[in-house]
Amino acid sequence: MKEILAKAGEIVVGDRNSIITAKALGSSLGICLYDSYDRCGGFVECLLPKCTKDERSCYVDVGIQQLYDQVTSISESHQPLIAKLIGGASLFQGKNQQHEDDIGHRNIKMAYDVLMQLHIPVVAADVGDTFGRTLHFHLDDGSVYIETKRDFIYHI
Amino acid sequence: MENNSYLLETLKEFGNISGGNAAASLALLMDTQVYLSVSKVDKMTQLDLKTNDLRVEEHMISILLPFDGDMEGMLLFLLNQTFAQTYLKKVMQRDVCAYQLQEQELKMLEETASIMASAFMEGIASYLKYAIRIQQPSITMDMKGSILNEVLTMAVQDQHQALRISRSFWVSSCETPNELIFLVKGNSVDKLCASLEVSR
Numbered sequence: 001m002k003e004i005l006a007k008a009g010e011i012v013v014g015d016r017n018s019i020i021t022a023k024a025l026g027s028s029l030g031i032c033l034y035d036s037y038d039r040c041g042g043f044v045e046c047l048l049p050k051c052t053k054d055e056r057s058c059y060v061d062v063g064i065q066q067l068y069d070q071v072t073s074i075s076e077s078h079q080p081l082i083a084k085l086i087g088g089a090s091l092f093q094g095k096n097q098q099h100e101d102d103i104g105h106r107n108i109k110m111a112y113d114v115l116m117q118l119h120i121p122v123v124a125a126d127v128g129d130t131f132g133r134t135l136h137f138h139l140d141d142g143s144v145y146i147e148t149k150r151d152f153i154y155h156i
Numbered sequence: 157m158e159n160n161s162y163l164l165e166t167l168k169e170f171g172n173i174s175g176g177n178a179a180a181s182l183a184l185l186m187d188t189q190v191y192l193s194v195s196k197v198d199k200m201t202q203l204d205l206k207t208n209d210l211r212v213e214e215h216m217i218s219i220l221l222p223f224d225g226d227m228e229g230m231l232l233f234l235l236n237q238t239f240a241q242t243y244l245k246k247v248m249q250r251d252v253c254a255y256q257l258q259e260q261e262l263k264m265l266e267e268t269a270s271i272m273a274s275a276f277m278e279g280i281a282s283y284l285k286y287a288i289r290i291q292q293p294s295i296t297m298d299m300k301g302s303i304l305n306e307v308l309t310m311a312v313q314d315q316h317q318a319l320r321i322s323r324s325f326w327v328s329s330c331e332t333p334n335e336l337i338f339l340v341k342g343n344s345v346d347k348l349c350a351s352l353e354v355s356r
Binding site: 008023024025026027028047048089090091092103104130131132133134149 | 212213215218220294296297298299300301302303304305306307309310
């Protein structure tokens with residue numbers, strides 16, 4: 001299996017022989033799109049919800065659209081895609097912040113809105129809460145393994 | 157000297173003086189010598205957010221102190237677990253486990269960060285004649301990359317360039333460096349530039 005390390009704002013696509021890894025997501029949101037028929041997919045880590053200045057994939061609205069374009073371009077079957085969302089945490093949630101204003105919360109909301117417009121169902125999500133996540137997206141079966149601070153590993 | 161480099165050099169000097177104040181307060185609390193790296197100053201945009209740090213998954217204790225008033229931003233302390241354990245053992249006179257800190261120990265770290273933050277901000281506030289209010293601290297323990305990811309995103313979310321001054325500090329009984337990061341939000345950078353009579 002080929003492991004690909006994804007950086008923030010960078011769109012990464014791969015086939016069934018790939019594992020995409022994104023380390024230490026905080027409030028940023030990891031979006032996995034997967035074609036279960038062709039067993040290929042892609043990933044992007046977005047930092048902020050909405051792009052107002054330029055078209056960069058570090059924003060959720062632009063990032064999902066660009067990821068969708070790239071995954072559909074490598075998919076031969078053109079079957080409907082599925083999505084998994086990871087991240088959007090709020091590590092310092094508490095005294096100084098209100099939940100609605102959290103960047104993580106706004107990233108999650110924007111992702112659901114954009115995916116709905118693209119008619120892509122979110123089949124699994126591990127989002128929010130107050131801890132960071134490292135993820136490994138296995139493109140042979142679409143599963144996502146998640147590691148957290150206390151070395152818990154689980155998959156969605 | 158160009159305006160831009162004048163701004164960065166001035167901020168670096170702020171970082172040197174203010175970081176020295178913060179270190180002196182820690183040295184008093186620990187009754188030991190505290191070592192500091194030279195200040196590093198940079199401008200940040202959204203695309204710079206992820207560092208190339210190979211230690212992004214290292215578990216650290218982080219204390220965040222937002223500040224507002226004449227300048228908006230935040231101070232972030234990133235403490236490695238060995239330092240936290242050494243420090244708490246020294247001031248609380250008992251063994252502690254840095255992996256499972258109790259409420260009282262967390263409060264002690266928050267209080268220490270508040271003292272250091274006050275010392276840090278005093279240098280800047282008095283030079284600029286600014287009134288700056290430091291808010292209550294928030295503490296978390298997580299991966300270094302996740303912490304930086306969230307805090308740096310907060311600083312640049314208004315789409316302006318933010319300014320970052322960072323310094324490492326350590327003590328002889330624990331030489332693994334800790335980090336102190338001072339962030340000025342984008343909307344305060346213009347005011348800061350005006351006070352220093354330089355352009356961005």
